[in-house]
Amino acid sequence: MQNRIDNLQGTIVTGESGKRYRLSQKIDSGSQGVVYEEDSGNFVVKLYHEEFASNHVIEQLRFVKQVKLPPNFVPVEDLLCEPHVGFVMKRVVGHEPLDVYLLPDPKQPFYKWYNKEKGFLCRLFLGRMIATAFEKLESENLSYCDISGKNILVRTKNKASVQMIDVDNIYVAGRGNPGVLGTPRYIAPEVVRGLNTPDIFSDNYSLAVILYELLRVGHPYISDEIANGSPEDEAKALAGECDYISPENSTHLLPEDVVFTTRLKNLFSRCFKDGKFNRLKRPSAKEFEFALIEASNNIIKCPHCGAWHYPRKTGKKWNPCPWCDGESSPKARIQFYDFFFEGTDYQKAYCDFEKKSQPKATKKTATNSYVIKDDFKNRVPRFYVVGEKSYTMGASVAENCFSIYSKNGTCTLVNDGLDMPIKIKHYGSTNFTIVDKDTHCDLKNGDTLFFEIGDDSPATIVEASNQQFGLIKMAMFMEV
Structure with missing residues (x-):
């Protein structure tokens, strides 16, 4: 009928x-x-x-x-x-299905199709927007049930946008039965087996699959052998009856090291190894949101072919661009640290630290890093300073902290996101420059930035064994 x-x-x-x-x-x-x-x-x-x-x-x-x-x-x-x-x-106007980024165009060479427009940078950005959308849905205890490249519409020109259609499948766990179990390629194994109806945990699985495909252009359970096998072999793989693919048996996909950071690699491994049948071990949408922002902040544009890629080193030498083998390396980066010190005066403690005359308890621990993109407004996310744990479910993790404008070899910091000043200790000096909100300062190699986000003092102060200790978030600007 x-x-x-x-x-x-x-x-x-x-x-x-x-x-x-x-x-x-x-x-x-x-x-x-x-x-x-x-x-x-x-x-x-x-x-x-x-x-x-x-x-x-x-x-x-x-x-x-x-x-x-x-x-x-x-x-x-x-x-x-x-x-x-x-x-x-x-009607959603000016968008196209995400499938145009998942299914290679047979009329174009693969490298041209993958790197069209802003290529890898665009894919990471779209992935983050998709993860953000599902994190907000998850915060309302809702599941989408039918994640697919056809139901996610994207726009990358002008103002980027992601829109989800076919919301008739939105589902609250425990309330009746969902109208659809999902698109076979993205259905979680427990739903395929009839052990569970779709819910937030199955959405987390489906989201991980579509993000994996967006970056590697292939399914996490379809190895080289299965890709060349029968439809029945593929159906078993999609049902989770095969092991998570490895670099050795997935040569028909883009290499992991080309498209994944260590953090992304670990999240996907958690989902498709540990989380295949243990749903509680699957990464949340927010975890992917943080990881994709971090990844997009650590790529550069090749000056020869224009492809965006991670700058990698072998020893002290920068590896060539993975797409054209041309020389490609970053010009500058910012490394963030947690600076732990004795006392309450972080400025004195850091000056002593540089002179190597600090107490043994003083140390700095590396956290996030940000590679400066040339001729670009580099927007540094707020969570690099306030920490990921401060973000509750539903809160935006893309909120800006400050920006760095890179133009003609000069990097200028603009305090356009923080309500408090940023203090900069210029390399070789004991003086601190204050950069108030909506003001700016040029950065030089070795400059150190301090972010005074303590509740009652510039740093977070704690007491232990009748001594006071401080913790402050800092960052170092380094020309590479």
């Missing part, structure tokens, strides 16, 4: 709101139903095949319509019940 809704161009359908919608061009069809454009160009209408048009689906649509969804999820605008069951949503 599926053909009842396959040829309804020109038909007028009426929503529960009383609004009338004239169906025009059919733009998609699948196992659930058919999607039409609407005559005004402002809406899209999805109609369900008869076997899916149950009272449960209508109840689910009413539930989704009243749920307050995060901004990146296109909401249900109106419901259709007679003579066809379906819903109306706003």
